[in-house]
Amino acid sequence: MARDTGRGNPECDVRDLIKSNLALLTVSIASFILMGAGTALYGPALPVFARSFDIQIGTAGLLISAHWIGCSIGVAAMFVVGARATPQWVVALMTLGVGLMALGLGWPLTLLGAVLFGAGYGCATVVFNPRMLRAFGARGPAMLSLLNATFGIGAIGAPLVFVALGNDPVLSFAICAVIGVVITACAGPAGREASVTATASTMPFRLNLPMLVFGAVAISVEACLTGLGPTALIKAGLSETAAAQLLSAFFLAFLAARLCLMVVATWLPAFTLFTLALLGACASALIAALWSPGVGFVGLGFFAGMFFPTEYVTATRKMGDNPKVAPTIIGAGLVGGVFAPLIMSPFLGAMGPHGFFWVTACVTGALALAALANLRAMNS
Template identity: 50%
Template sequence: MACFAMMGVGQSLYGPTLPVFGRMFGVPQAETGLLISAHWTGCALGIAAMFAFGGRISPRHALAIMAMGAAGLASLAGWWATLASAFVFGTGYAMATAVFNPRVLAAFGPRGASMLSLLNACFGIGAILAPLAFVRFGQDPRLAFLVTAGLALAIWFLPGSGGAAPAPAPGSARGFRPRLPILAFGAAAIGIEASLIGLGPTALIAAGESETHAAEFLSIFFVVFLAARIVLTFTAHLVPSFMLFLAAICAVSCFALLGATVSAAWAFVAMGASAGVFFPSYFVTASQHMGADPRVPPTIIGAGLVGGIFLPLILSPLMARLGDRGFFWLVAGLAGVAALAGLVTLRPMLRPAGAAP
């Protein structure tokens, strides 16, 4: 839980620091989105390592790598060094995600989905506090990422480096069975989530908010994000996970339309609820369909990373060309297409692996 809170601190800092890094290193807005993609590209390396060596990687490996990446971001050594440091932080970030999520899902049996939501809710705690602290202490990226590195090192010293992952629950689906439809949904949803977190503050500034207000709205976004995951802690085991996913993707499309036509700031905040539901509902659905093979969790997370890497990279230059609300129009369109696809494939998505047609 402490590790996930620290991860929330680190990832939520990208959004408010993008304009600062852009001014500091003379990088145009269209290129600052590379920082988000660098993080998610590093995540891809972390997932590849988990796929190949997952049984040998402990939480302490992930924490040490994140501490190095955050320290590099704090060094302000230049734009390319900043991108490289985000890549390193992302590598450890993905390792921690792939270590903890399947263990928690397996360890708590029938309540695994709810406890996984609780674990991921801890991400929201750090993500709420970090943008507010960033504004409070003078929008200094050096201090912000030094604190992140310090948190990672402090957690490294906590007891329990982690042993072998728990065995799958009796009767759980076994074998490695990739399911492209749910992986495609995950890529779309996590790509939208990454874009909201990383590019959202820039989109709010384009819509007329100040940098300070954009950072504050990002914190409120994460309050809603955290609230959604807390609700999931009590309800996720009662509702089919794909129904939760579909409701979230429909909601984000509607709120993005409101952001494009009415209020960008408060529509952005409302989308925090959908962002909070995306990963837990996707991970549980994909696990039900793909079995309990050790290669399954890295594959599930890796599909999400495809969206996390490429969608911000695509949206960053496009949003400026479509006017001051271009980001919201793009998100509304993407989420709308995903929602329609979810409705078309609803029946097979609701059938877990091994269920009769």
């Protein structure tokens, strides 16, 4: 008999849902913490890798694109693998990636590590997000916000650990690898729960190109902020240590936004929140460009934290619950995640001290205007 997920009973005790899906919830949260930590290390590690491997900062920025290319490969693979993918093997793939980066044996192997970590990251987003939505039924959107909020825990802690270890990316990535090994070893029961939720009934697939474009551009902004933001702060006159600490503050604000969504999402439609996040991001980027890069960057963290959950919920509602919907939504975002840092990295060195933030303000401002024009259609 299929397990009652609470979909038909809004008053179902959330404690019962957590108990019946405890392994899936625990491994999902631990995996998202690892994803946040690994991703947050890229930014402060770039200047160190540039010196260690004797490469230009623009070349070091390719590490961000390598990660997102790996994500794209992982998401594409999910179209074929689908429900057969288990939490255990996607976490193992992430662990292999951070392990290679921890070896520090050369730039090509470091890039390969970023690709593998990204591939596991991409698979994990497709494995965990839709299954958490289905497993918790009516509580699914709130639990999805909670899950994505835990990404910020790893993202906040990783830069602080990086600084505490003397700005050493090898040791920092090695810690992530050890954590990944532990999660992989404990992920077996979660795979059995995931296989149950993955077989839930599905709706037809309905392609919504405008929503995919919104997601692609928004995630491109997020990818540039997390990957290139610390370098932009250094160009604006801050030290490497200050930039790493501000990245932690960025992700603290990121985490706060996703926790706020657990409450605010019951008051306003998801696309309305997405539009407000874009407007806030534009205002924060202008603050960074005109007044204080640090304050503006932290503000960008808050509003960027709202991008994915609000975009994902809107797109899922518009496109249905077909197994191909999640990889399509996430794949569209990865298009921006791959190409935006690839395009921005070579120009970062030639931009003025605040050029990165001016570009961010223009992109988020233009997207916010487009979102306002489509507000009624996306909320209907």
